[in-house]
Amino acid sequence: MRGCIAAAVLVAVGMSLSACSPSMEVENQAYVLVMGIDRTENGEIELTIRIPKIGQSESSNGGGKDEASPYLTYAVRAGSYARAIDALQVMVPRELNLSHIKLIIASERIAGRSDFRELVDQIAETPHLYNTARFIVCEGSAGDYAKRMDSVIGTRLSAEIDAWFDHCIQQGFIPDSCFADVYYASNSLYSDPTAVWGFMDSGEADRAASLNLDSPMRRDAVMESPSQLFLSGAAVFRGGTLALRLDNGETQLLNLALNQTRSISVALAGKSYELTRAHRSKKSVSSEKNNPRVELEISLTCEDQITNGQASAIEAALTDSLLALVRKCQSSKVDPFGFAELAAGRFLTTGEWIDYNWRSRFAQAEPRIVVHAKSSAVP
Amino acid sequence: MKLRVSPKPAAFSACAAMAARVFCGLSVDCVSPGYAAWLSAIIGAALSVPVLWMYGHVSVVGGRTARTAFQGFILAASLTGSAVTMADIAHSAGYLALDRVAPAVLLLPAALALFWCITRNGDSIGYAAMIWARLFALLLLIVVILQFPYYRPEWLRPILGSGWSTVARNAVRAAGWFCTIGGIWIFREDGGEGRSGKNAILLSCAVSGAIAALLLALHAMLAPAFYSGAALSWQLRLDALLTNGRTPLYLQMPMIILWYGGLFHLLGCEGFAAAMLLQQMAPRLDGRVCAGAVTLCASALALSGFTGSRLLALLIRYQYIAAAGFCAIVAARGGLQTCADA
Secondary structure: HHHHHHHHHHHHHHHHHHOHHHHHOOOEEEEOOOEEEEEOOOEEEEEEEEEEOOOOOOOOOOOOOOOOOOEEEEEEEEEHHHHHHHHHHHHHHOEEEOOOOOOEEHHHHHHOOOOOHHHHHHHHHOOOOOOOOOOEEEEOOOHHHHHHHHOOOOHHHHHHHHHHHHHHHHHOOOOOEEHHHHHHHHOOOOOOOOEEEEEEOHHHHHHHHOOOOOOOOOOOOOOOOOOOEEEEOOOEEEEEEEEEEEEEEHHHHHHHHHHOEEEEEEEEEEEEEEEEOOOEEEEEEEEOOOOOOEEEEEEEEEEEOOOHHHHHHHHHHHHHHHHHHHOOOOOOOOOOHHHHHHHHHOOOOOOHHHHHHHHHHHHHOOOOOOEEEEEEEOO | OOOOOOOHHHHHHHHHHHHHHHHHOOOOOOOOOOOOHHHHHHHHHHHOOOOOOOOHHHHHHOOOHHHHHHHHHHHHHHHHHHHHHHHHHHHHHHOOOOOOOOOHHHHHHHHHHHHHHHOOOOHHHHHHHHHHHHHHHHHHHHHHHHOOOOOOOHOOOOOOOOOHHHHHHHHHHHHHHHHHHHHHHHHOOOOOOOOHHHHHHHHHHHHHHHHHHHHHHHHHHHHHOOOOOEEEEEEHHHHHOOOOOOOOOOHHHHHHHHHHHHHHHHOOOOOHHHHHHHHHHHHOOOOHHHHHHHHHHHHHHHHHHHHOOOHHHHHHHHHHHHHHHHHHHHHHHOOOOOOOOO
8 A cells, every 4th residue: 555655656756857747748839949039120139940840831920930830930020039930929829949049140230239138138037048058149130040941951950050050069150159158158257258240141251351361360161051041250249248359360370269160271371281289288477567568379280281371370370369369359358368367366356356347458458379380101 | 762862862863964964054045045044153152052961950940841841842832843844845846857747746755754753763863863974074075075166155255244143143043943953962861971971962052053154154155145035936045055056956955954854854853853752751651652753743834834934034033042941940939950969
């Protein structure tokens, strides 16, 4: 008898903890995979979501794509983010479920507003949304970007987004960051966060390639998805608001400094060199509190046989490019390099650290860049 | 039915419960988790050592009145602790159930589990904690290995966080939890133990303090504290703990096992301590009646919203001072003497 009671109690406990109820049936759930967030000209929040269809008979009523797409699109406009979410819950014929969201897209327009940090906080507070979602800041309309997201090579959209991002990160053209990184860094005391930069116009790739032609970094490689969407470069935030855009060459250098990429390609005098990081990049901040000096040391090896002259040219070109990148960030008072974390270690309390005003100190800091390049090939 | 627990299971149960309570209290249950919580856990454990050491003197020299008063204090603390833990379990279940289930239904499994645990008696709870200790270490190792690339040790700095005042305030809260959970050891069976007993609870306190500090430091290296001090929702705090927004989803499974396992051992320890003390204060009550009474009271408190009230937060802040003051007064009145002398 006791065993029966114990078994019944255990089953009851197990069932309740697993949260089994009719409302959790897969057929009742509208799993959002992509969410675009934008602000209209009259100040309303516009949310656009993409959810997978259950059957072919289902159709979207928010201005979706063609009927052949296995994904539905819904778009709403409301006075606030919370109201927009409420409106979506009414509009979508199933239970809105944000727990499987893969990608959040914010337009450049909304990310540049001073109240964007509050919006990021509200997104993070949305129940069940907080699940390693990727984050893009895009040119133009976030809704249009979201609507164009589709699976065109036969895989599921969720798998395709992961594959697309992973490939771009491996190439080093975009930062390895997700929505939570931006959320944490916007609310913490350390370095400024970066998000992925995206655009839809293929002409942007040509424009990117025409910039800074004297730079040794590849700028023509923008990462195009099968849906003809592009990822290239990084958006840097200051205090939770978009402050600076880095192109893909600058993003490669930033990733190299942050140890997020292992190899880069450098073009000098018509020749391309494949360089691999020999050690983890070393960062340091000098101990002078009033006029700190920030230092970055990078060691690279070239897979091909190179002469001392070529090595010196690579070192000089990369040093100049990194210096230009640091100075560009200093002029915008953003520190995406991680120097803030090092400098914060010199203080005992957050109050002292806040009073120190790192952004202003970093803007005036003297940068010192050291790049070592040598050949790994046996002569 | 007599509620009792042997020394070894009591020490293990207290250890598991102390670590879980301090970790929850300084992270997920904290509206605005601050920096340097790990430091507060260590200082809290150190602060509680003299009080736990004095517990023996209270039992021996305090007399029946002092003993009963102190039992009442630990009973109240254990009961509210059980209610807080039940509310945490219900919130966690609500998180998974998309908040579509009534709070009473969410609370029911925790209440049933608590009643069943208490009626299995203290040794079952204690030996379960011994098994849990091994499983916990294994799961934690898996989580740390898989999350290793995401840890950011630099987020532990500035080392003192908001300053000594915040560290001290959190340390006093942690010390209060160490002292009240230590009650299961002190009042087990008929109370009053020799030197080896006191050493065991001090060891439990030290180990659980180290575990709680480690867990808090690992958590802080994954999710930095917010300088704004903004009040975060309980759901976001749990999200930040389980998924972190940065680590892969498959890591949720060991994290969820760790989370629920820790909470249920905490609930079992605090609930059993409350029931055992209730029986000691009213010896005519059967153990099952005490278990039922504690389960009902804890459930009612959890449903009432008292567990999230400012009054409870205020009481928790002063429970260490109350425990320490009580022990000091009784020990001073009885004269400082060792148990061996007594």
